[in-house]
Amino acid sequence: MYNLLSVSVRSALNRWFVLVLLVALAVTLAGGYVTYDSHVNGAETVVEQQTVGTWTVESEFEHGATVSRDTEVFSAGEELSNRSLYFTTASPELDGTYTVSHDNTDGNAAVTSTNLSLVIRAVEERNGNQVVHWQTRDSLDTLDAVKVKDGETAATTVSVDIPTILNRTETIQNDLGAAPGQTEVLLVADTTIESSVDGEAFTDTRTDRIEIVPGQRVYRVSTTTAGASSYDATEQVTRTIEPTRLELYGGPVLCVIGLLCMAFLGTARWRGWLAVSDRERARNEFERARDDFDEWISTARIPDADDRTPVPTDSLVDLVDIAIDSDRRVLEDGDRYAVLVDSEIYTYTAPPAVDPLASPVTGDTEPVTEDTASLSSLLFNDSTENADATHPDEGDTPDSNDG
Secondary structure (H helix, E strand, C coil), X not given: CHHHCCHHHHHHHHHCHHHHHHHHHHHHHHHHHHHHHHHHHCCXXXXXXXXXXXXXXXEEEEEEEECCCCCCCCCCCCEEECCCEEECCCCCEEEEEEEEEEEECCXXXXXXXXXXXXXXXXXXXXXXXXXXXXXXXXXXXXXXXXXXXXXXXXXXXXXXXXXXXXXXXXXXXXXXXXXXXXXXXXXXXXXXXXXXXXXXXXXXXXXXXXXXXXXXXEEEEEEECCXXXXXXXXXXXXXXXXXXXXXXXXXXXXXXXXXXXXXXXXXXXXXXXXXXXXXXXXXXXXXXXXXXXXXXXXXXXXXXXXXXXXXXXXXXXXXXXXHXXXXXXXXXXXXXXXXXXXXXXXXXXXXXXXXXXXXXXXXXXXCCCCCCCCHHHHHCCCHHHHXXXXXXXXXXXXXXXXX
């Protein structure tokens, strides 16, 4: 079995044996937990909040003005709507139309109350805060407890005369003897609307407004509304969550894989399948060096030493270093390697390849002798050390680097 694993794999498993064993144990435990949870505990019952109905409220401010006299660009009676600027002398009166609508998934009606008022004030920004120097408020219209069917709207229209506002502002400033800050004119709608969804009552409170900057020649208009608001009616529902196929079958698979890995690791360590002999290690190091330095090696017949002085090297890496330093090629002739430098010939002989049917410890084609030590002691002792203790004749192996 050991010959099915490469030297690199066996070396890695030997070095990280305990870590790999712990990973396999963790996989086994995870698989066991998932298996127990899905097959023994089974379906899970959870309590959740579920939306059973929704109520949505929305409000809107629209504005417009009627041209009061003929001009070069406008005709008397022409309707101007939702403009950012109006001309004071051509259309002095501004109309504001306020609408409230709602949508109820249960089809229930809503009750709305709205107070429309005109606010004139002087404001000033100081240190990032708005300071109101003076303010007046006049009620223009009131909607009191108006019933609005689902999907319908409640609307009301009010008008403000811009020249009148200018005159009133001037009167207030003259009365105060000062005109601090910036004059603002606001058409404010304070609204409360109530409804219910699935027996749960909701109340929406909002403030919307039209902002007017009056002037003798033009006045500017903008709107600020609260937008749409939604309210959800919920109830507690009990739901059963069945285990997924991944949990049903993935848990046992993980558990089996973890157990098989642990069994294999223990058996391999016990029987010496992970052992790496000195011959295998030396051959593996040589083969890796041969691949790494292939560009420096040329296949050729190595000449006899003749009058050159033979200089053996300990490894192929040393021989390649010599070739690089002397700007020479490494000659490969079978398992023999050489570099010719002036009157010297540097040589290296590759270690012999290990028979794949040989013992993992000695590299000989003899059966593996099973150690009688306990499995627990073998799992945490270096298999190479056990190999050396079991085969004391390893030291008699010929030096593969000799001449």
